[in-house]
Amino acid sequence: MIKFLGQRDGRPLLGLGLSERNVVQLKEGKPIVVELQPLTGEDGQIVLLYGETEAAIVAALKAEGSVDEHTEVRQSPRSNDTDYVDPHTN
Numbered sequence: 001m002i003k004f005l006g007q008r009d010g011r012p013l014l015g016l017g018l019s020e021r022n023v024v025q026l027k028e029g030k031p032i033v034v035e036l037q038p039l040t041g042e043d044g045q046i047v048l049l050y051g052e053t054e055a056a057i058v059a060a061l062k063a064e065g066s067v068d069e070h071t072e073v074r075q076s077p078r079s080n081d082t083d084y085v086d087p088h089t090n
Contacts, residue, residue, distance in 0.1 A: 026050035
């Protein structure tokens with residue numbers, strides 16, 4: 001995996017590049033955690049997950065307790081997954 005912080009059109013750009021090995025691990029149910037501090041100086045993490053659909057990802061997060069009725073979950077605006085399920089309605 002590569003991680004970088006750059007700029008595009010005068011705006012900050014945080015980039016992540018996944019290798020095939022990273023994708024295989026994600027498909028095996030092994031999330032990737034990226035620490036923000038080395039990139040941005042801010043404390044926090046980004047978690048990358050894989051699921052066949054957004055609904056599957058939300059269901060897995062709910063099952064492990066990471067998502068509840070108070071968690072804001074947004075579907076990517078580029079996604080056209082008609083199987084998306086709002087975690088607050090299921």
